[in-house]
Amino acid sequence: MADHAEHHDDHDHGDAHGDAHGISHVATIKTLVGTGGTLLFLTVVTVLATKIDFGANINLAIAMVIAVTKATLVVLFFMHLRYDRLFHTVVFVSAICAASLFVGFTLMDSSQYQHTNIWHPSEPPAAPVGPRPTG
C-alpha cells in the first residue's frame, strides 16, 4: 500500500501550500477569497460596461473578454487546474475546442445562406430576368 499517512499532520493547518505529500493541493484562503472577490468585481464591471455605448460589436467583445477572464479564474483557481495534472487541462481544452469547432463550422455554413423567397402557390414569383446566378 502506498504510504503517505505520516505526512498529513505537517500540512493540514490553514495555510497549506502546494502539497506534494497529501492527496491533492489545498487551496489557500487567500486564493479562494481573492478569486471570489475578483469575480464579483468583474461582474460589477461587466454590468456597468453595458451602460456605455461603444457600438454593438465592441460591447459584445468587452462582455466576452470579461466573461472569459472570469471563466479562466474559475477554472484555474476554484477548479484547481493551475495545480493539477496538465492532462486535465488538455481534457477541458479539448472539449472547448470541439464546441468551438461546432459553432465555427455551423456559422461558416449559415453565413453563406442566401435569401429564401417564401411564396404561396396562389401567388407565384415573377420569372427571374437576367443571366443564371452562379452563387
Next chain:
Amino acid sequence: MATTATTAIPESLKNLPQGPVKEPDFLHVTKGWKSWAFTLDHKRIGMMYLFGILFSLLLGGTFALLLRTELWSPGKTIVGADTYNQFFTLHGAVMVFLVIIPGIPAALGNIIMPIQLGAPDVAFPRLNLSSFYLWVSGATLLVLTIPFGGLDTGWTLYTPYSLETKTAVMVATMGVFLLGFSSIFTGLNFLVTIHKFRPQGMGWFQLPLNIWAIYGTAIMQVLATPVLGITVLLLTVERFGHIGIFDPTLGGDPVLFQHFFWFYSHPAVYIMIIPGMGVVSELISTYARKPIFGYRFVAYSSLSLALLSFLVWGHHMFVSGQSRLANMVFSALTFTVGIPSAIKVFNWVATLYKGDIRLKTGMLYALSFLLLFTIGGLTGLFLGILSVDVHLHDTYFVVAHFHYVMMGSTLVAFLGALHHWWPKFTGKMYNESLGRMCAIGVFIGFNTTFLPQFVMGARGMPRRYWDYDPQYQVFHQISTIGAFILGISLFITVVYLMASFWTGPKASRNPWGGSSLEWQAPTPPTLYNFETPPIVHELYNYDDLVEVAEDRWERLSEATENQSAAPVAAGDKEHH
C-alpha cells in the same frame, strides 16, 4: 516462429491448470438472479450487455428481413407504404443504437478489456452497472415505440417530418437520450481505466491495439455523444412544446437539426468501426502468429481517426441546403479521414504476409473484414466527392456503403471477436465447423445482399422507397435472397454459441495462442480476473508459445521453475 513439434514441449506444460484453482470462476462465484442484477463485476455486466445486444440483433434483423421481403416486388408485397416506413426506421434505430454502437465496446470491451489490461476491474464499477441499466431503459423505450405507434421518420429523425408525424417520436427520442448517456459513461469509465490501471511494464506502447482502439472510441463517446443528447432533447421539447428551434414558421431552421444530429452521428460511425478495427488487429496478429506490422502507425491511426471524425459531419448534408463553401470544406476534410483507415488496412495485409495463418472462425471473420471494409471505405470516398454525391445521395449506393462498413465490417468484427474470446469468458468451446460454415455463410449472404445495391443505387434507385420501377426488381430480389442467407447464418451462429454454453467442450486457458494478458487469466476468469498476477510479456511476440494440444497453447517459459520476468505486485500500477 512458434514451435509446434511435440517433441520440443516439456511435460510440465501439459499439466498446467486451465481453469481457476483456488477460487470459483466468476460465473459460479455467486448464484441467483440478484447476484447478476446487482453485480459490480465487469465480466457479468459485459455478458448481460451481450445478451441484450444479441437479442436486439435478432429484433433489428427481423425488421430487415421484413423490409427486404416487402421489396421483393414493386408496390405492395406484404405491407403498405406506411408500415414499410416503420420497418426501415426501426431496423435502423435498433441496429444503430442498440447493436452496433454498444456492440463491441459495451459487451466485449467490458468483458475483455480490463483483463487484457491486467486490471482487476474497471475504474468505476458502479458507474458501469448504471451504464448497463441506462442501456436497458433506453432499449426498453425504443422497443416500446412499436406498440405506441411506431416510428417512421427514418433513424435520422429529420425535421420537419419528425415534428409532425403522429408516430411515437418522443418515446424513441427519450430512449435514445438514455442510450446516449449509457455510451458516455462507458467511454468515461474506459478512459480512466486505461490511464490508471495499467500494470507495471505496460507503457502506452505496450498496449494491445484493441485497447488503443477502445481508447480512441472512448474519446469520441465522451465528446460527441452529449450533442446527440441535447439534440434529441430539443427535438422532444420542440415536438411537445412548439419552442420553434427547428420550425421555420416560428423562425427556426430545420437544417440546424441536421448539423446537430450529424455532429454526433458522424463520430458515432467511427465509434462503431474503431473497436472493430482494434479487434481485427488482435485477430490477425494471433491467427497469423505475427506481430502487427507498423504498431505505432496503427495505434496513432486510432487516435487520429477519433480526432478527424469531428471535422467531417457536413458530408451527410451536401444536398440538404448546406452552403457551397461548407460543402467544399467538408468534402476536402472527408478525403483526409480515409487516410488513417487505409493505413490500418495496409498494415494488416502486411501482417498477413509470411504469417503462419490458422483459419479459425475468428480469422475467417477477420479476413472478411479486410475485404468488406476496403469496399465500404472506398465507396465512402466516392460519396465524399461533391459532384458524385449529388447523384448518389439517398440512393441505394449509400445504403450499400454504410452496410459494408457497419455490418460487413463492424458486425463481422464483432462476430470474430465473439468467437475469439468466447472460450475465455464462457469456458466452453463453440463448434468450429459450424463456426467456419456460418462465417462463410455470412460472407456470401452479405455480399449477395449488398453488392447489387451498389449497382441499383448508381442506376438511380432511391433509398427508403416502398415502390420502385420494375427495372430494379431483379436487384432487389437478389438482395432479398442474400438477406435470408445472411439471416439464417446469423441465426445459426447465435444458436450454436448459446448451445455451447451447455454442451460445448471445456476450453483451455489459451486456445488460440494469444500473447496478450487475457490469455494468462484462468478460463473462465475468477472474480478479480487473475489468480496469480499476470506477467507482461513483449507485445505480439509468439515465439514463446507452443501448441501443447488441439486448441491449447502454453508459454514455454512457464515450464521452468524460475520465472525470468517478475510478476506484477498488486500495488504497482502505472497510472499516468
Next chain:
Amino acid sequence: MSGGHDDDDAGHGHGNQSRFIQHHYDDAQHQFDSGKFGIWLFLAQEVLFFSALFVAYVLYRVHHPEIYSYAHKWLDVKYGAINTGVLIFSSLTAAWAVRAAQLAQRTLLIACLATTILCACAFLGIKYIEYSHKIHEHILFGHYFDPCISPGGEELLTKNNKCPGTKGSVTWDYVAVNPDNSVGKALEGCFDAAKLDQDLKLSGVQADCQVETVKIEMKGDKEVEVGAPTPITNQCADELLVVLNGNRGMEGTGKELEKEAAPKFPCWRPAYQPAVCPTTTTLDQHTHGVGDKPQVGILVEYGDHEEREDIKVKAKCKDAVPPPPIDPIAKAAEQKKEQLGTKAIHPIHVPTTHEEHEIESLGPPPEHTGMFFTIYFAMTGLHGVHVLVGILVFLWLLVRAIKGHFTPDYFGPVDFAALYWHIVDLIWIFLFPLLYLIH
C-alpha cells in the same frame, strides 16, 4: 483541526485508511486520481452538452440581431446580476468546502456545504420570479410568444387581445359563401367598450347571409347565446352593423323599437332594417337610413353600464361553411400580412415591475421574436435543471459530512461535486452577458 476526529474513519496511520477506499484501487491516492480524471471527463461532456444551445444562440444572433436587441429588454438585468453574484459566492463556498474536507475541518465543511445549497436555492428562487413574470405576461418561447406589453410599456396586439388599449374585441366566427362560391373571410374589429353605444362597423360580410344567433362572450361570464326570433338577413353587400347598447333600452338608438317588458340581458334585437343602405357610419345617419345601402343592425343590449372587457360578439350564419383547411404556407404568409404586432397603440404608462428607466416607445417586436425566448428558456432552463441536480448532490454530501465520512484521505466526492458546481457557475458566467447584457 476542528472536529476532525469525530469518527473512527479519519484514517491516518499505516494501513488504517478510510473505509470508502474501494478494493480494486491500490490506495486512496489512486482512487482520488482516478475519480478526478473521471469528473473532468464528465465536465468535458457537460461542455459539449450545452454546446448545441450555444450554436443556436450564435447562429440566431448573427442572423437576426434585431430580435436580440429588442427582446433582451424584457429581461431584468438586476435579477441576472444578483444571480451571477449568488452563484459566484456559492462557487467560493463550494471550493472552500473542499479545502475544509482536505483539512478535516468538519464544522466548516458542513457550513460551506449548507451555504452552497442555500445560495443555489436562492438562485432558483430568483429564476422562479423571473419565469413566473414571463409566463404571466406570455413572454414565452416559439409558438407561445404572445406578449401584451412591450419592454417600453406599450400594449401590444396579441392573439387574444387584438385590441389592446380597448376593452373589447369582436370576432365573427362564421364564414359565409359568396355567390361565386368563394369563401368569405372571418371578420374582426375593435371597439372601445368604455364608450357605450359605440358603433362597430364590420366590412366584408356577404350578402344574403342570414344571421341567426349572436353569441356574446364577456370576460368573467359564460358565453351567452342570443337568438333572434327571426333570422336577420344581411341585404347589404358590405356592412353589418353591430350596436352595443348599455341598457337604456331604446334610448340612443334613435329609432323606435318594440318595447319589450323586462328583456333578459344580454339580448339582441334587430335595430332596423332599412330599405336603403346608408353609406355613413354614424349612428344618427344609420338610424335615419341615410345613404343608399340597406343595412342590418344588430343591437346588443346588456343589462348594465359596466364596462366589460373582452366582449366578443359572434354571429352565426345559417349553413355556415367550415373554414378551409389551414395551408401552412398561406398561414405563414398570412401571418406576415396580419397586423399582429404592428399596431401598437399610443404609449400608455402601465407600471411594470421590470422597467425602471424611462418609458420609450419601442414599437412592436420584430417577427419571430419568440426565437430569442426559445433560446433563453432552453439555455436557462437546462442550466436550472443542472442547478437543481447540484442541490440534490450537495444535500447528499451534507448528510455524509454530518456523518463524518470525509477525511483528509477521502474527500473525493466533495472535490468532484465542487468541480461540477464550478462548471454550472462557469456556464452562467457566459449566459449572463450573452442573454442579459446585449446592447
